[in-house]
Amino acid sequence: MGVSRVKNQIDYLLISGQWRSSILDTRVQRGADTNSDHYLVRTNIKLRLQSHRNKKKVKPxxxxxxxxxxxxxxxxxxxxxxxxxxxxxxxxxxxxxxxxxxxxxxxxxxxxxxxxKGKSKPWITDNTWKLIDERKDIKIRTDSTCSERVKNRMKEDYREKCSEVKRSVREDKRRWMTEKSQLSQQQRTGDRKNSTA
Structure with a gap:
């Protein structure tokens, strides 16, 4: 009788489902000299621990x-x-x-x-912020509605308001960019005039 060429996969790593996204890489180390038909299993895990944040309410x-x-x-x-x-x-x-x-x-x-309001996007005007608040109100009303028919109608209103907000934000950003570029050009031409004088 010859040596069997059949190999069975018998080495596994068991981990809880909540940590599944922390597994980066799992490999079998065949070179480890152990007196067993099992192989050594090596796993790289990256733990993402949540930092302790102070729960004090931030003043607006x-x-x-x-x-x-x-x-x-x-x-x-x-x-x-x-x-x-x-x-x-x-x-x-x-x-x-x-x-x-x-x-x-x-x-x-x-x-x-x-x-x-958040100034991370300074080009958003007050009118657009009002539209965003209206969209948020529609979303809250949609989520609190029980009737499926009313919910579908409100979802349609929400989609329309979303497109209106996107359109308004695009216009605001375009307007803001042109104002910034015109200001930059004016400053550049002013600097040239000052340097030639």
Whole structure:
């Protein structure tokens, strides 16, 4: 009788399903000298551990750019005055006076100015942000609807609003890019004039 050429795969790696994406590479090391019909199995694992984040609530940043608008500035000043008048009492402690004034300003800023939208994309205008908020509202209403017929109609509205948002963002970015390029050209021509003078 000759030596059998049949080989069975009998070496496996077992891992929990939640760690399955952490496995980078698994290989069998046939050169390891063990007195067994099993081979050594080597696995490279990359653990992605979640960092411990502080769970404190981040305060929203006030949109101070809106104060440039005269109407908004008037509303803000009027709101601050009214809040200071509401809290006016005869207090001698400087800390309490400071706390009243601080709360008057922050509450008025929160009501009138609102929080700043993400400025990672500075070309997005306020009109487009309104469209994005409308789209978000449609999505929330769609998810909370039980009727399948109403849900399908709202999904269609959501798709239309998505295309409207994309169109508006493209227009905003195109407008922003042309303004930036024109400003850059003006600066370049100004620099040339200054260097030749």
């Amino acid at each position: 940043k006030i949109d101070v750019d809106r104060v440039k608008d005269e109407e908004t500035k008037r509303k803000f000043c009027k709101s601050v005055r009214s809040k200071l008048e509401e809290n006016r009492t005869e207090i001698e402690d400087i800390e309490e006076i400071w706390e009243q004034q601080r709360s008057a300003y922050t509450n008025a800023a929160g009501e009138v100015l609102g929080s700043r």
